[in-house]
Structures are given as C-alpha cells and as structure tokens.
Amino acid sequence: MALTGDSAAITFTEVDEVNHPTATYIYSEPAADSAHHLTHDKKHGGGWGRVDVAHTPPSSTPTSWSSKTLLDFLVDVFLPAGYPHSVTNDYAPYQFFDSLQAFSSSIAGLLSSRAVLQGVGVGNAEASPTSALLLHILQDTSGRIATILFAHRVGTALEPECKMYRLAADVFNDLAMILDCLSPMIPAGAPRVIVLSTAGVLRALCGVAGGSSKASLSAHFSRWGNLAEVNAKDSSQETIISLIGMLVGSVVVSHVTSFAATWITLLMLLALHLSLNYAAVRSVQMTSLNRQRANIVFSTILSSDQELTHLTLPESTKQPPTQSHPQLAWKTLSPAQVAKQEKIFERDGILRWSPAPTTTSAPSSQVLGYCRIGISLQHFLISCPSFPLSVSTGTLRTAIPLAHLTALYNKEDYILYLTNSGKSRTWHANILLKNTSTAQSQLKSWAHALLATRVLSMPTSDNVEVEGIMDVLNRTLDFLNNDERFVRYVTALTEKGWDLNVAALETRSGRRIAV
Structure with missing residues (x-):
C-alpha cells in the first residue's frame, strides 16, 4: 500500500501465495467540483471514492484459451497451491x-x-x-x-x-x-x-x-x-x-x-x-537422520576431522594438537549428497563407515558391526555371549561393568557398551536410552557407537577385553565432548539443511531407563 500524488491516492497491491502481484487497486477521493456533490457527501457522512483496478497480468476472457492458460489450469488442479515454493525441491x-x-x-x-x-x-x-x-x-x-x-x-x-x-x-x-x-x-x-x-x-x-x-x-x-x-x-x-x-x-x-x-x-x-x-x-532427499544416513553423515564428518587420528594412540589424547579453526576442514554432507550415497535396502542396525568422497574415486564403505538402540536393560545385560552368564530365579549375573558405565555416562542421556562376537572382529553396540534422552542425544549415542567401533576395528587396537573397551569408550566420549565438538557437529549439519530434532533411529518400540 502506498500514498501517491497530491490527492492522497492510496495504492493497494494484491499478491498470490508466493507474493507475486496479481492486481493493483488505486483509490482516490473525488474532487468537490459541484455543490450537488458536496450536498450529497454531507448527507451520507462522507464522499464516494473512486477505485481503479489494474490486473497483473491482464485477466483473460473465458474464451481466450491459450496453452499457457491451460497449463496454469492443470497446475492449479493437480499441484499444491503455491507450487513450486510450497513443496520441497525433490x-x-x-x-x-x-x-x-x-x-x-x-x-x-x-x-x-x-x-x-x-x-x-x-x-x-x-x-x-x-x-x-x-x-x-x-x-x-x-x-x-x-x-x-x-x-x-x-x-x-x-x-x-x-x-x-x-x-x-x-x-x-x-x-x-x-x-x-x-x-x-x-x-x-x-x-x-x-x-x-x-x-x-x-x-x-x-x-x-x-x-x-x-x-x-x-x-x-x-x-x-x-x-x-x-x-x-x-x-x-x-x-x-x-x-x-x-x-x-x-x-x-x-x-x-x-x-x-x-x-x-x-x-x-x-x-x-x-x-x-x-x-x-x-530422487527423495530426506532431511532426517535415520540409521543409514547417520552412518554416512557422521563417518564423513569424523573422517574429515584431523584430530580423529589421535584416538588411535592413548597417550595423544592427553595433549591433543590445537588448531585455530579445525571445523574448517570438516566435510559436512547435504541431504542431496547423502541421497546419492544411501541404499534403498540396507541391513537394519548396521554400522557402516563411509569416508568422505574424493574427486578421483567414490568412498569405499567398511562394515564395522551392528548397533541396537533403545533396548531393554535385560537385553543389554545378556547381549554378550562371550561373557559367562548364569540366570537363576530373579537373579542375573553379567560381566558388563555397570558401575564404570554408569559413572562414565553420568552426564549423558544414554549408556553405550560394545561386545565382540569373536574371531570375526564384528562389534555389536548396545545403547540404553535414559528417560531424559532427546533426538540429538540419540544421534550422539549413534555417533559415539560408530566412532568407538571404528577405533576398535583398527589394526592397532589389539586389546578387546573389558579394560580395552572401556578405555576406547572413555577416549571417544572425551573426543566428542572436548570443546563441545559434537555440538558443533550438530550446528554444522543444521546449516546444511538437516533436521536433527526428528528422532528417526529407532525402528522398534524402545525402552527407557532412569538411573
């Protein structure tokens, strides 16, 4: 709306759903050029204004059917209002x-x-x-x-x-x-x-x-x-x-x-x-992170983090190298880039490491193991067949160090532990979710499981006993929490268009615990 001219004319511009102008209305007050008009105005408490209408584009008559008019009609009938702005690009x-x-x-x-x-x-x-x-x-x-x-x-x-x-x-x-x-x-x-x-x-x-x-x-x-x-x-x-x-x-x-x-x-x-x-x-480019997309996104950003190499050496975590802007080297993939890499049929719960693609070759993925998230505490305790278990009436014995795990994840909304199936070196990650867990804390638990299995799968990781697993879990958690690294991961992914407030990791009815 705008005021123009000396006669205080008012211009109204009408727009459609996508803010495209469709018509212009110009209102102007009449000039009091005769006594008859003035007398008429006083009787009715005011003057009769004039409105000039200009359509943009000019309206077509019912008989003027052109190809563009037919196309616009089909778009209105079969596509959502405001297309293509009202829907996503895919x-x-x-x-x-x-x-x-x-x-x-x-x-x-x-x-x-x-x-x-x-x-x-x-x-x-x-x-x-x-x-x-x-x-x-x-x-x-x-x-x-x-x-x-x-x-x-x-x-x-x-x-x-x-x-x-x-x-x-x-x-x-x-x-x-x-x-x-x-x-x-x-x-x-x-x-x-x-x-x-x-x-x-x-x-x-x-x-x-x-x-x-x-x-x-x-x-x-x-x-x-x-x-x-x-x-x-x-x-x-x-x-x-x-x-x-x-x-x-x-x-x-x-x-x-x-x-x-x-x-x-x-x-x-x-x-x-x-x-x-x-x-x-x-062609669909989902913006939520399910298990497969989480594997692709987190393995890419972790493999591009230059400080990740120091996790293979326990002593290097004491004095990690400092960089002024390490996040500048991070490789964050957009939903469109991930859509080109993800498979339609993927094994449920698989932990797959997909490094950042290069200009010369496509990334070669590596299967690290499998992960279950949101499981019950009973399944968590009996998930390791290599540990001696004995079950009696109301009693369950387990070699999982629950006291150390509870202390390690005291400030986290989840509890993670990994077990090994034997000589195949296939790791099984099990995640307990606390009743305070959110969508982002679930993503952190999955990223932690992926990173921990990656470190344990390296040739330098020979110690697969309880002490070695706890050491890796401790170091990888410190890596994600150091200088709020995972929070900055979330910020970088959000800027790429990911919706990280949607919980899409659980494919079955989950359980929650209160510690």
Whole structure:
C-alpha cells in the first residue's frame, strides 16, 4: 500500500501465495467540483471514492484459451497451491516417476485381474458363485489379519525407513500380480486357494507399507504446513494417471490374449514399474537422520576431522594438537549428497563407515558391526555371549561393568557398551536410552557407537577385553565432548539443511531407563 500524488491516492497491491502481484487497486477521493456533490457527501457522512483496478497480468476472457492458460489450469488442479515454493525441491522428480509407475501398474493390474477372473471360474459353466464368494472372503480375511500383524511388527520403522518401505510396497504388489497370473495354471482346490490367499496377503502388506510411507513422504514434501493438500493433490494425480492407464490397458488386454504374450507383457510392465519406483525413491532427499544416513553423515564428518587420528594412540589424547579453526576442514554432507550415497535396502542396525568422497574415486564403505538402540536393560545385560552368564530365579549375573558405565555416562542421556562376537572382529553396540534422552542425544549415542567401533576395528587396537573397551569408550566420549565438538557437529549439519530434532533411529518400540 502506498500514498501517491497530491490527492492522497492510496495504492493497494494484491499478491498470490508466493507474493507475486496479481492486481493493483488505486483509490482516490473525488474532487468537490459541484455543490450537488458536496450536498450529497454531507448527507451520507462522507464522499464516494473512486477505485481503479489494474490486473497483473491482464485477466483473460473465458474464451481466450491459450496453452499457457491451460497449463496454469492443470497446475492449479493437480499441484499444491503455491507450487513450486510450497513443496520441497525433490517433489517434482518424485511425482514424475511416481506418475509413470502408476500408469504401468494400472495396465499390469488389468492383466492380473483377468487372470483372477479366469481362476475363479468366469466363463466356466461348472463354476459356482458361492465358491467364488467364499474364496473372496478367505482372501479378505487373510489380508486383514496380515495387515494387523505387519503393522504391529514394522509400525515403528515405517517412518524412518519410508523410502525402503515405499519401494517394498510395490515389490509386494508386483509379486501379488504374478501370483494372480499363475492362479489359472494351479489346480483347483486347496492349491489355488493358497496362491490367491497369498496374493491377498501381499496386497495387504502393500497397503500398509505403501500408505504409511507415502504419508511420511508427503510430510517431507510439504513446506508450508500443507500436508492435507499435498495428499489430496497426490490422490488427484494418481486418479487421472490410473484412469489413463485403464483406458490404455483396455486396448492392451483386448489384443494380448495368448499365454506367451500375456507373460511377456506382464513381466515388461512389472520391470518398468519397479524401475520407475526405484528412480522415484532415489530422487527423495530426506532431511532426517535415520540409521543409514547417520552412518554416512557422521563417518564423513569424523573422517574429515584431523584430530580423529589421535584416538588411535592413548597417550595423544592427553595433549591433543590445537588448531585455530579445525571445523574448517570438516566435510559436512547435504541431504542431496547423502541421497546419492544411501541404499534403498540396507541391513537394519548396521554400522557402516563411509569416508568422505574424493574427486578421483567414490568412498569405499567398511562394515564395522551392528548397533541396537533403545533396548531393554535385560537385553543389554545378556547381549554378550562371550561373557559367562548364569540366570537363576530373579537373579542375573553379567560381566558388563555397570558401575564404570554408569559413572562414565553420568552426564549423558544414554549408556553405550560394545561386545565382540569373536574371531570375526564384528562389534555389536548396545545403547540404553535414559528417560531424559532427546533426538540429538540419540544421534550422539549413534555417533559415539560408530566412532568407538571404528577405533576398535583398527589394526592397532589389539586389546578387546573389558579394560580395552572401556578405555576406547572413555577416549571417544572425551573426543566428542572436548570443546563441545559434537555440538558443533550438530550446528554444522543444521546449516546444511538437516533436521536433527526428528528422532528417526529407532525402528522398534524402545525402552527407557532412569538411573
């Protein structure tokens, strides 16, 4: 709004969701050039102002349909308001590949549906409607039970591992389509019922994994708190793409009728479907640190820390070298860089050391061991098979030095201990979380476990007894706390775009302790 001219004209500029001007309104008071106007103004308690409207850009008439107007209409209908500013940068590539995979899945679904109809007896005069209905009830029942069990088993892991379960959902769906197409070739009776019920179970797993992971991805894409609209527009996109796929699929189904042609077409569509889904989830750049991303981020920043080399020598920790600005040498990766390195399917709880990539070669990762976080105290005490344990009624004996661990982690929100599986030198880190733990303290415990296993896995670390493990835990904790090093790690990662206030390390229901 602005005042212009001697007549005190007021200019109002109207903008859209992204602050682009759409119209300009100029208000000006009328000039009192006649007694009639003055008398009229006094009767009504004031004057009649004038408002001039200028649209920016000029409004189009209903009949002036251009390509740009049609494109703007499609954007308004199928994309969130304020696009592309209202969503993250990886929204467009994900939706592109996701739309293409929905198209191929629609056509493949028609082929499998035709096979199911043949399997239940459509076209067979001896088929009974009652048997088909009972088969449908059995499929639905097995699918509902599978939904409950699967949600109970992996419910906690669906959000932190949303990319993996998004792709796994389509793997389940494609396997169900293959079983559907196999059903007409299976002898009628119990074998065919088992095949079709298995397909129903796989579709149920697809529904749980796909729906939950897509909800997490939508929450990631929404930038303006427009989660509901992002979900609604995603449904609109999927609806129109599936409709087009059904129209094209009706032509394909009518021409592809032979056994060989059906299977060749189906396998080609499923291969395309999975490839597009893989490309879609690979394009997503999550900003939360789950277990795999935490491995990549922390191993990169730790390997670039010049003071890390002094951890291999116990005596060097007494007088570490001082640098004026050591953080200048730290290599902090952005979510886009980590997305290029992370795997879609990664072993749960693995501790993998991925040093910073160089300009000449890609980083070679090293598997250090495995880590469990948020476990119960009982599992923590019996986690080491190499220590002699004896259990009696209400009594548990363990060689883990709980007194030393409690004193070492007195000021921390977690307790970490490592065990060795034997000659393979595979380390198992177990983390107890206190009831005061936060998302950042959980990240610190994971970084501590990664760093400690890295030091113990070095050739110079020959002492793997309790004293040697406690010494490494003590030195690595001092390293992270020295000059608030981990706090500065968090600050550097936050500046790179990471959201470290989201707890995404626990993939199962966790436990907390109070010491």
